[in-house]
């Protein structure tokens with residue numbers, strides 16, 4: 001299979017991936033008593049468009065980056081799971097416009113998802129590793145973690161905070177973009193929150209800067225900037241096809257190669273700016 005150039009990859013991503021979220025009129029949700037807790041509109045019609053956006057990977061290499069000011073200068077900032085800003089402002093900034101959480105975080109006691117103030121700023125977006133190409137009813141009956149019970153509980157406690165759930169089709173469409181552009185078969189597990197969030201921001205922003213998804217010269221085995229835990233798999237991947245995701249993002253990068261080494265920074269165009 002011929003290796004696609006960056007612009008072609010970007011256009012494939014724009015055309016073949018639909019950044020869709022669940023709305024209250026979708027079956028089987030529309031017939032459930034809590035359907036009205038779901039948003040009535042798509043995330044992409046409620047949020048943005050933003051001019052310039054930052055995606056902050058949770059990597060240990062964010063430590064001592066001093067990127068906080070630059071990150072906060074963007075119009076919107078995306079963070080992941082339990083990644084904090086408090087105490088790390090100098091390196092990761094303090095603005096959180098959107099937080100993308102996986103269903104494991106929502107369900108695990110340790111993260112205190114329902115009560116911790118970590119999750120209460122900005123817009124929440126959740127996703128769950130759904131069965132490959134399953135329809136909504138199949139997924140609803142066997143989610144990886146209890147995403148829907150936790151969603152309902154969270155909405156009762158924080159009814160004013162915008163909270164979306166990604167359509168499982170989205171994660172597998174992104175997965176398909178990775179697979180179609182790699183020579184070998186990749187594991188049939190959904191992409192990491194990092195890539196899902198990056199593609200989501202490409203649909204909301206004119207330009208997206210991703211920090212430390214492709215590690216800089218600060219590359220370390222420290223898993224997260226906010227935890228004393230070392231594992232190279234956090235950066236290289238195990239469950240998620242992370243190395244392949246990074247390869248794809250590197251090919252789509254429109255910023256200078258040097259930015260990666262010095263700042264861990266990637267520059268991607270928003271889908272609306274692409275003429276495909």
Ligand code: NCC
Nearest residue numbers: 057058059060080081102104192193194195213223234235
């Ligand atoms: O670690 P995690 O991701 O929350 O990180 C968010 C995204 O940042 C990028 N990353 C992170 C660390 C690192 N050293 N290099 C990186 O590039 C990745 O793109 C990552 O997606 C997830 O994707 O949702 C993940 O979540 C954790 C975990 O569930 C949460 O942190 C909550 O504790 C997963 N870890 C485990 O299941 C043990 C991780 O595999 C993926």
